[in-house]
Amino acid sequence: MAVPQGWSESSGKYKNSPYYLKGNQNTPFQLQTDPNTGNFTVSDGNGNPIYTIEADGGITISNATAFNKFFEGEDGGDANFKNLNKSIKTDTLDIAGDLGQNIQQNLKDQEEYKSLSNTEVNDQNENNNQSNTPTNLDGTIKGKAGKGDTAASASGTGLVYPLSRRSDQDYIMFTSVDRCNNEFEKCSLPIQGGIADNNAVDWAGGKLNPLQAAGAELATNVIEGNSTEKAVKEAREAAKTDNEGIKNFIAGAAAAAVVGVDQDELLSRFKGAVVNPNLQLLFKGPTLRPFSFTFTLSPRSVAEATVVRKIIRFFKFNMAIQKSAGQLFLAEPRTFKLRYVNGDYPDSDHAGLNRIKRCALQACNVEYTPAGTYSRFNDQAGTMTQYKIGLQFQEIDPIYSEDYTNSESIGF
Numbered sequence: 001m002a003v004p005q006g007w008s009e010s011s012g013k014y015k016n017s018p019y020y021l022k023g024n025q026n027t028p029f030q031l032q033t034d035p036n037t038g039n040f041t042v043s044d045g046n047g048n049p050i051y052t053i054e055a056d057g058g059i060t061i062s063n064a065t066a067f068n069k070f071f072e073g074e075d076g077g078d079a080n081f082k083n084l085n086k087s088i089k090t091d092t093l094d095i096a097g098d099l100g101q102n103i104q105q106n107l108k109d110q111e112e113y114k115s116l117s118n119t120e121v122n123d124q125n126e127n128n129n130q131s132n133t134p135t136n137l138d139g140t141i142k143g144k145a146g147k148g149d150t151a152a153s154a155s156g157t158g159l160v161y162p163l164s165r166r167s168d169q170d171y172i173m174f175t176s177v178d179r180c181n182n183e184f185e186k187c188s189l190p191i192q193g194g195i196a197d198n199n200a201v202d203w204a205g206g207k208l209n210p211l212q213a214a215g216a217e218l219a220t221n222v223i224e225g226n227s228t229e230k231a232v233k234e235a236r237e238a239a240k241t242d243n244e245g246i247k248n249f250i251a252g253a254a255a256a257a258v259v260g261v262d263q264d265e266l267l268s269r270f271k272g273a274v275v276n277p278n279l280q281l282l283f284k285g286p287t288l289r290p291f292s293f294t295f296t297l298s299p300r301s302v303a304e305a306t307v308v309r310k311i312i313r314f315f316k317f318n319m320a321i322q323k324s325a326g327q328l329f330l331a332e333p334r335t336f337k338l339r340y341v342n343g344d345y346p347d348s349d350h351a352g353l354n355r356i357k358r359c360a361l362q363a364c365n366v367e368y369t370p371a372g373t374y375s376r377f378n379d380q381a382g383t384m385t386q387y388k389i390g391l392q393f394q395e396i397d398p399i400y401s402e403d404y405t406n407s408e409s410i411g412f
Contacts, residue, residue, distance in 0.1 A: 003098055004091040012036070014095055018045060021070065021080060033088055035096040038107045040088050053085065055110035057164035059300050061385055064375035068385075072377070089113055111164045148176070148185045151307075152314055158186025159311050161297060163304050165190070168343040170350070172293075175337040176318040177358065184334060187314045189295050191340065197291070197354045199399060199412070202284040207277035286398030291338070291356060293391045296370065305383040312366055312387060319361040335360050335396060351409035357395045365390035 003009070006016045014035065018028035030047055033040035038055030049062040051071070061067050071081035089112060096104040107113045152159045154175060165171065170191050176184045208216070263275070297312075299305035322331040336359050340350035349355055369375070370388035377383045404411040 004094050007033075007091060007095065014092075016091075021084065027070070031088060033092045033095070035092050035099055035107070036103060038089075038092060038096075038110050038113060040092060042084065042088075053112060055107065055112050056166070057111040057162055057300065059298055061298065061371065061375075064371045064373040064385055068375055148317060149310055149314065151310060152185035152187060154183035154186050156186075158188060159307055159314060160188050161304070161307055161311055162190070163301070163307065166343070170343045171341050173337075173339045173341050174315075175339075176314075176334040177337055178334055179332065181358075183337075185314060185318065187311055188341070189311070192293065192295060194294075195353065197356075197412075198289060200287045200289075202287050203281050204284050205279050206282035207279055209275045209277055213278070286400075288398060289356075289395045291359065291393040291395075293393075295389045295391075297387045297389065298385065299377070299383055302379065305377065305379060305381070308387060309381065309383060312389065315361060315364045315389065315391060316366075319364055333360070336393065338393065349406075349409060351406075354410055355412045356393075357397050357399070357403075357412065359393035359395050361391060361393055363390070363392040365392075 003014070006019065007014045008016075012034070014033050016031040019031050020028060028045035029050075030043040030045065031040065032043070039052065041049050041052040043049045044063070044066060050066045051062060052060045054060075069077070071077050071084070093104055093107055093113065096107050149159075158173075158175075165188075171188045172191050173186060173188045175186045178184070297308045299308045318334040318336070321333055323329075324331060338356040338359055340353040340355075342348070342350045342352070367388035367390075368384050370386055375385040377385060399412045
């Protein structure tokens with residue numbers, strides 16, 4: 001099986017340049033495909049990427065302006081997109097077959113190559129069995145319970161992005177809960193890069209000079225009803241051994257009170273010394289861990305566009321403050337359970353990643369034009385071609401040693 005006409009090999013990848021869409025030689029394109037992975041890129045005549053499609057169903061739009069001009073719209077752009085993708089995938093399969101039947105078969109098992117009639121990707125205008133009408137969701141919180149989205153119900157799998165997610169793919173699951181830990185809605189998204197946690201304990205320096213220590217011991221004995229004779233005797237003995245120091249301390253304290261400056265500053269300035277602070281690092285208490293996540297969502301079908309809008313609403317709705325029925329009080333927002341899921345063992349915690357306790361969503365930042373250009377599909381909802389969501393969580397409870405129960409996992 002020969003390499004299809006127009007394609008040439010370069011460093012393991014194959015290029016087709018110039019490529020003219022519908023024979024229009026005024027608008028050249030450059031095509032590049034990798035037969036080993038099935039990923040391919042469409043670029044303009046200067047080699048600037050317009051969009052990239054991955055074999056597992058992912059798409060990245062690098063130039064929204066050019067994409068909208070050539071591959072989107074009722075004037076035939078959507079047909080250009082489907083036909084060009086079909087042609088590239090057909091040629092990629094032919095090239096893969098020339099490299100080996102096992103390589104070609106691997107591609108055929110990928111989402112984009114399972115059927116060359118699968119042209120739904122980014123086709124927001126196709127009149128199939130899916131409705132382009134946006135779901136009419138009630139965005140008003142009515143009373144303490146509120147209303148969410150039945151498609152994201154915690155009793156099922158909830159909202160899933162991407163829709164083509166493999167059954168063995170790892171993901172992160174978000175579940176909204178109330179203060180009684182009742183689950184309401186779920187949403188699962190691909191695990192992104194930059195995963196990290198920061199476990200910290202609050203330690204800080206503490207000071208206690210000798211006279212303060214003696215006074216504290218004496219006060220403790222008095223409060224607890226113990227004999228103060230020993231403490232007083234030890235204080236007298238200490239005064240005898242450092243009588244001059246005691247005098248300087250008392251004189252410095254009196255002078256500092258009169259002039260309104262720090263006692264140690266006066267002692268250091270005039271005596272060249274300071275009171276021994278007995279500085280020591282002391283445990284102050286626990287801290288609460290913050291977690292930040294960023295997701296870029298690029299709808300590739302009518303159904304996926306609906307899911308993406310619902311996912312954004314899922315986070316905004318569940319973090320919203322709730323009003324009581326009489327609107328006299330404000331109830332706390334729902335909180336979230338976060339869990340990394342190992343696709344091979346979905347029923348147990350991901351032993352290779354950290355666990356996270358229940359969190360409050362403190363901020364949800366949504367970018368509607370992350371590529372810097374306003375670009376939307378022609379569906380009735382006007383779904384944007386890409387969204388970028390930034391989520392800032394913080395754990396509600398601190399981490400304790402008793403939380404580490406499984407010796408085989410990383411734990412919290």
